[in-house]
Amino acid sequence: MRIFLLPPSYEGEQIVQIAGKEYHYLINVLRLKEGMKLTGRDGQGIYYTLTVSSIGPSKVLLTAEVQREGARETIDVFSAFRGPFPSVHLYQCVGKGKKLEQIIRQCTELGIASITPVMSRYTLSDVTKNWNVKSQRYRKVAEQAIQQSASPVMTQIEEPVRIQDIACRVADLSRLFVLHQSLESSRTTIFSHTRDLIEKDPTSPISLLVGPEGGFSDEEVSALIDSGARGVLLQTNILRTETAAVTASAIIIQFAIDMLSHT
């Protein structure tokens, strides 16, 4: 289901009036009609069943009723996939500027479990600088994406780590993919390795490490592979880091879901 964010001024009233951009969204984009129901959430995190009671030329009136636990799945006009999602954690070496925000937004929509910024030898910016400010922004981006996409996965934005500390963070290193855009015959493809891991254990977490624009250093990759991580390959062009992150995340998550839904 899609969750409608109630205006900040909303304080539990029975009738909510919506105008402006939100009106446009509800009427022209979602194309709600009178009598239709959807789920809303207020600033306190309380969920409401909203019923469209009347639609005018520039405003719409919704009737709000606090939702019982568990009621949400049955009332919404917008069906959505409810899982199960595999538990996939992204370790993302930090690129420049707005790239991390785009990665957070897109991977959250796709149902990634967590995103951890990683500092490696060739990362181009220091993500730990002003982390308190940045992390608030990143968590906001993730929260908005969870709401817009109606994701049942509460994507977490974790504190940054150094690449050499990943081995201590990932419980089972054989379930860590190191995405490496180079052609060595020893590397497996992302499909075959996802298939192996899901067949072996469909519920344990899978982790994915994506390099920065300038790639990993040879030492970084060797250290991880020696510790038990698996180098995996996308058979494709040289991708920018944000395209690599969303592509690899999408393939692992979607391929796992496809496998899980057939078992």
Add this chain to the structure above:
Amino acid sequence: MRIFLLPPSYEGEQIVQIAGKEYHYLINVLRLKEGMKLTGRDGQGIYYTLTVSSIGPSKVLLTAEVQREGARETIDVFSAFRGPFPSVHLYQCVGKGKKLEQIIRQCTELGIASITPVMSRYTLSDVTKNWNVKSQRYRKVAEQAIQQSASPVMTQIEEPVRIQDIACRVADLSRLFVLHQSLESSRTTIFSHTRDLIEKDPTSPISLLVGPEGGFSDEEVSALIDSGARGVLLQTNILRTETAAVTASAIIIQFAIDMLSHT
């Protein structure tokens, strides 16, 4: 291979001096060393074999030699996947603002054959307005992405079409995926349908239609399905149109490449 764009001032000289941002890219990002070779291209589209002849603290000298046809694949220090890529064509209903640029950039990196903007009932902006200006920008974005990603696929940006004209543009409608984010049992998943199409015919084009933010109208989907197109489903959250486009394109292309490389 990665192709280095020579400065606009370059006119075929044997020695090229590179400073500033491009210096940083070659030395700190690509980490070229003296004696290494890479492929360059000038404004006329002529390809050169570039050899790093000396590296200073702020500039690098490259020796340039016009490349023979077919030489490119053997000389580069940056290996890249050379295909075969399946022929996948994206029909993209147009979202707001910069979304189409992001879709063009990411799908071009992934090796999509062509991108055609589509106008449908609920598209939010008129892409045909100032198309002459917009198309130049879009083609530039695709060209840059081809170069950066070293894609062997020359992604085309086509003229916009109306959704009702797609049936006339796609030669074999049974190879058109209509991505529809809704749960009806009659729809197949993107993996199983990709597998079916590639097994049936690995080389004929596959087309993918992605809806706008507000979705397709029921009539639009029915008309296409009635004409022979296949509704396919991503079992996931409600994706924004740009995330849906890159995710579906990546899965079709990568799954097809994975299949083709095992046959």
